[in-house]
Amino acid sequence: MGNDGKVGAKRKDDRIIIHFDYDCFYASVFEAENPALKSLPLAVQQKQIIVTCNYEARRRGLHKLQLIKEARKVCPDAIIVLGEDLTRFRNASKALYSFLRAPIWSGKVERLGFDEVFMDVTDMVAYNVELLNRNDLPHSFFQLSRDDPILGFSYDATSIAGYPYPSKNTESLSSPPSHSALQFNSAEDWLRIGLMLGSHLAQYLRHQLDEQLGYTSAVGISTSKLLAKLVGSVNKPKGQTTLMPPYLSAVDGPVSNVTTFIDAHDIGRIPGIGFKIAQKIRSHLLGRPGEFDAGLVYGGTKEKVFVGDVRKFPGLDQNRIEAILGGSGAPQGIGAQVWGLINGIDDSEVGKARSVPRQISIEDSYIRLDTMDEVRKELALLSRSLVKRMHMDLLTHDEDDGWDELEEAALREDQHETTQQSRKKWIAQPRTLRLTTRPRPPLNADGTRSRTFNRISRSSPMPSFILNLDANSDSIADKLVSEALIPLFRKLHPEKSGWNLSLVNVAAMSMAETAGDGKDGAGRDIGRMLKRQETVLKEWRVEDIDIPPTSEHDELEVSLENQKYVLHDRHAKGTEDLIEPSQESYVEDGEWENAVEALNPGSSCPACGAVMPEWAMAAHERFHAIGD
Numbered sequence: 001m002g003n004d005g006k007v008g009a010k011r012k013d014d015r016i017i018i019h020f021d022y023d024c025f026y027a028s029v030f031e032a033e034n035p036a037l038k039s040l041p042l043a044v045q046q047k048q049i050i051v052t053c054n055y056e057a058r059r060r061g062l063h064k065l066q067l068i069k070e071a072r073k074v075c076p077d078a079i080i081v082l083g084e085d086l087t088r089f090r091n092a093s094k095a096l097y098s099f100l101r102a103p104i105w106s107g108k109v110e111r112l113g114f115d116e117v118f119m120d121v122t123d124m125v126a127y128n129v130e131l132l133n134r135n136d137l138p139h140s141f142f143q144l145s146r147d148d149p150i151l152g153f154s155y156d157a158t159s160i161a162g163y164p165y166p167s168k169n170t171e172s173l174s175s176p177p178s179h180s181a182l183q184f185n186s187a188e189d190w191l192r193i194g195l196m197l198g199s200h201l202a203q204y205l206r207h208q209l210d211e212q213l214g215y216t217s218a219v220g221i222s223t224s225k226l227l228a229k230l231v232g233s234v235n236k237p238k239g240q241t242t243l244m245p246p247y248l249s250a251v252d253g254p255v256s257n258v259t260t261f262i263d264a265h266d267i268g269r270i271p272g273i274g275f276k277i278a279q280k281i282r283s284h285l286l287g288r289p290g291e292f293d294a295g296l297v298y299g300g301t302k303e304k305v306f307v308g309d310v311r312k313f314p315g316l317d318q319n320r321i322e323a324i325l326g327g328s329g330a331p332q333g334i335g336a337q338v339w340g341l342i343n344g345i346d347d348s349e350v351g352k353a354r355s356v357p358r359q360i361s362i363e364d365s366y367i368r369l370d371t372m373d374e375v376r377k378e379l380a381l382l383s384r385s386l387v388k389r390m391h392m393d394l395l396t397h398d399e400d401d402g403w404d405e406l407e408e409a410a411l412r413e414d415q416h417e418t419t420q421q422s423r424k425k426w427i428a429q430p431r432t433l434r435l436t437t438r439p440r441p442p443l444n445a446d447g448t449r450s451r452t453f454n455r456i457s458r459s460s461p462m463p464s465f466i467l468n469l470d471a472n473s474d475s476i477a478d479k480l481v482s483e484a485l486i487p488l489f490r491k492l493h494p495e496k497s498g499w500n501l502s503l504v505n506v507a508a509m510s511m512a513e514t515a516g517d518g519k520d521g522a523g524r525d526i527g528r529m530l531k532r533q534e535t536v537l538k539e540w541r542v543e544d545i546d547i548p549p550t551s552e553h554d555e556l557e558v559s560l561e562n563q564k565y566v567l568h569d570r571h572a573k574g575t576e577d578l579i580e581p582s583q584e585s586y587v588e589d590g591e592w593e594n595a596v597e598a599l600n601p602g603s604s605c606p607a608c609g610a611v612m613p614e615w616a617m618a619a620h621e622r623f624h625a626i627g628d
Contacts, residue, residue, distance in 0.1 A: 010345070011223075011224075011247070011258070011343070011344060011345040011347075012223070012224075012347055013187075013191055013223040013247050014122075014223070015120060015122045015223050015224070016120070016121050016122050016125045016194050016195065016197075016198040016221070016223065017118060017119070017120055017121075017221070017222060017223060017224055017225055017227075017228045017350060018118070018119045018121055018198060018201070018202045018205075018219060018220070018221050018228060019116065019117070019118050019219065019220040019221075019225065019228035019229045019232045020100065020116065020117040020118075020119075020205075020206070020209075020217045020218075020219055020232075021115060021116050021217060021218045021219070021220075021229075021232055021233070021236075022096065022115040022116075022215055022216070022217045023055075023215075023216045023217055023218060023236070023237040023238060024052050024053065024054045024055065024237070025052065025089070025092075025093075025114055025115035026044040026051060026052045026083050026089055027042050027043070027044055027052050027053055027054040027057075028054070028214075028215055028216070029088055029089055029092045030042060030044070030081055031054065031214070032092065032213070032214045032215065033088075035214070037054075037079065038054070038056075039056065040056060040079055041053070041054070041056045041057035041059075041060050041062065041075050041077065041078040041079065042054045042056070042057055042078070042079050042081070043057050043062055043071060043078050043079070043080045043081070044080075044081055044082075044083035045068055045080050045081065045082055045083060045084075046082075046083055046084050047084075047365070048067060048068050048069070049065055049066065049067060049068065050062060050063070050064060050065065050066040050067075050068065050071050050080075051064065051065075051083060052064055053078075055237060057075065057078055060074070060075045060078070061074040061075055062074060062075055062078060068080065086114075087392075089114050090114065090392075092114075093111070093114040093115065095213070096117075096209065096213065096215060097109070097111050097117060099208075099209065099212070099213060100117050100119065100205060100209070101119075101353055103144050103205070104119050104120075104121060104124070105121075105123050105124050105146075106120050106121070106122070106123050106124075106352075107352045107353060108120035108349070108350040108351070108352050109350070109352075109353055110350045110351040110352075110353075116229070118225050118228065118229075118350045119350060120349075120350040121198060121201055122194075124144075124201065125194050125197045125198050125201070126194070127143070127146065128142050128143055128197055129190075129193055129194060129197060131143060132157055132193075134184070137156070137157040137158045138156045138157070138158055139154065139156075140154070140155055140156065140157040141153070141154050141155070142154075142155055142197065142200060142201060142204070153200075153204050155200040155204075157193075157196065157197065157200075159196070160195075160196055160199050160242050160244070161199040161200045161202065161203035161240070161242075162199055162202070162203055162219070162221075162235070162239060162240035162241060162242060163234065163235045163239060163240065163241045163242070164241070164242050164244045165231055165234060165241050165242065165243050165244060165257065165261060166244070166257065166260070166261075167241075188245045188246060188247075188248075191223070191245050191247065192244065192245050195221055195222070195223075195242050195243075195244060195245070196242075198221045198242070199221050199240065199242045202219045202221050202240055203219075203240060206219050206240060216237060216238045217238075218232050218233065218235065218236040218237055218238070218239055218240065219232050219239075219240035219241075220232025220233070220234075220240070220241055220242075220243070221240065221241070221242040221243070222242070222243040223243075223247070224344075224345075224346040224347070224348075225271075225346055225348055225350065226270075226271055226272065226341060226344065226345075226346035227243055227258065227261075227262075227344055227346070228243075229271055230261070230262065230265065230269075230270075230271070231243040231261065243257060243258065243261060244257060245257065256344075258344040259343075259344065261344075262307050262342070262343075262344045263306060263307050263308030263311065264306060264307070264308065265306065265307050266278075266304045266305065266306055266307075267281055267282060267305050267306065267307055267309075267310055267342070268282070270307065270341050270342065271341075272337075272338075272341050272346070273338060273341055273342075275453055276453065277325060277334075277338060280324055280325055281305065281310055281321070281324065281325075281338075282303070282305045284316075284324050285305050285309060285310065285313055286303060286305065290303045290305070291303055307342045310342055311342055311343065317339065318335040318336045318338075318339035318340075319335060320335070321334075321335040321338050321339055322334060322335025322336070323335070325338065355427065355428075355513070356393070356394060356427055356428040356511050356513060357393055357511065358509075358511060359430075359507050359508060359509040359510075359511065360386060360389045360390055360393060360394075360430070360507065360508045361505060361506070361507040361508075362382045362385045362386045362389065362505070362506050362507070363382070363436070363503060363504060363505035363506070364378065364381075364382065364503070364504060365502055365503045366378075366501060366502055366503065366504070367502075368500055368501075368502075369499070369500070369501040369502070369504065370497060370498055370499050370500045370501065371497060372496070372497070375489060375501075375504075376481065376486070378504055379481045379485050379486070379489070379504070379506070380477065380478060380481050382504060382505075382506045383477035383478070383480045383481050383485065383506060384473070384474055384477040386477070386480075386506050386507075386508060387466070387473045387474075387476055387477045387480070388473060390430070390466070390508055391473065394426055394427055394428050394429070394430075394511075395424040395425065395426060395427070395469075396424060396425060396427050397423060397424055397425075424469060425514070426467060426514050427513065427514060428511040428512060428513045428514060429462075429467055429511070429512050429514060430462045430466075430508035430509055430510060430511055430512075431461065431462055431509070431510035431511075431512055432459050432460070432461065432462055432508075432509040432510040433459065433460050433461070433462045433463070433480075433484055433485075433488070433506075433507070433508060433509070434457055434458070434459040434505075434506070434507040434509055435457065435458055435459075435485055435488040435489060435492065435504075435505070435506055435507075436455050436456065436457040436503075436504070436505035436506075436507070437455065437456060437457075437489075437492055437493070437499070437501050437503065437504050437505075438452075438453070438454065438455045438456075438501065438502050438503035438504075439456070439493075439499050439500060439501055439502070440452070440500045440501070440502050455503070455505070456492055457492075458488045458491050458492050459488075459509070460484060460487075460488055462508060462510075463479075463480065463483060463484050465479060465480075466480060466508075485506065
């Protein structure tokens, strides 16, 4: 446990967290599609701004958030590609995420945006620490499967893979400890060993990502999401960094590497501390508002205030930060949260993979948007993108067992072939529609405009027609604008004009997973279960042919206490109505709990010779008792 700070801040250092940040992601997606671009200066454009560029372009003077006009002057031969359609980036991000998620035992692999991934590998590291041969650490083997001892990779357990922090800028420890010097006694020893193994796993995954998919990344290894993300930025691009112990400051001993590391960061660079919070803290320390660089919307602060300055500022502790940041709308306990972050404390869990997103959000920014015609046009574009995203992320093919090739052929003959869209089903349905805007404040008396990132929002229930898979998606989007978004906009902005909007966002929220066989579904899909019954139980349909029919094609009707059973199979050995399974007979994947029993012919009735499973015999015997 750590104890940095003035108010007993405590940190847990019992996890191994890896953070991946893909290098120049948007540019890398284009390079993966066309590898010839890797050696050329490549930039990705959205609106009139460079949103990212590869390192060859950066070497020639291009940078993020640079105006296109300026970029062309700095590097006339730069290849500038449009990146406003996010589909290719979203698809690439999903593929990379699936690749990284596959080998992680815990399932705790969390995606942040398109280009970042956290993973908790504590269990994998702990397992492999136990496998270490302490007499031959340089020739260790990292096992990637508990069940397959040859699935994994060799590594040297006496050294860090990649860069350690603090380091002398080398790709390994300057003086790697020998196996005899490596200790397994204290908590710090175990932490050092765990981070060491974590670094080798990270390097293996990083190299596999590059070799198999062609994407490079910067990687950080530490004990929390906060520290792993920050330390991963130290050796960009294509590098990885491990934040090494000591993590605790000792009395009359070494200072915590966590404290030394995080103190050197500007307060605005700490994940979890947003622009407004950082600006309030910066203003408190400076005694005035911090100044910004001149520029479009994206100018940064001119005056840096480092975490160390905040932590050591006289009279500043979590209670004082609570007073500075508190007020109307501030989350309860914000002082303790921020104080924890600047002391390197982040106990937030790496989220397990979700089958559906929490929300789907589409937005765009504008130099000026201030007429209703313009608003309608932009809402239509955003709505069409939203509906398209919902279809991409929330629909899956309906593998209905009731559908077979004969039915499909029959539909073709009747010229009612089902479309691909209607053959799909929703895996989740959004309950809430939200509209968000960011109006610019009016000009000040001196002609300047105050800088703001404040957004305002209104929400309403999501209209049910959004889920209609038979209608054209563009017509659904247009209806969403006229019947839902325009009314929300008028509530946000009752005035007829003059809003001067710099951003509009449309979001589908409050996802409710639909019925399905998976554990995350809202109950099992009863309709599919009932359709599956006929197939699963078909071989157990037993029918009586005591009186042979006069023709093979005749149907024999048998009456039993006014109940009629239509018999089709003249080769059956007895009579039994369809055996109905209870819901408890199904497991999560919709199959029988005991597949062997379902396939076993079972026992034969001594009275009539009918063959059925053991569990059905008691009911069958009651049938004979009733007949007697």
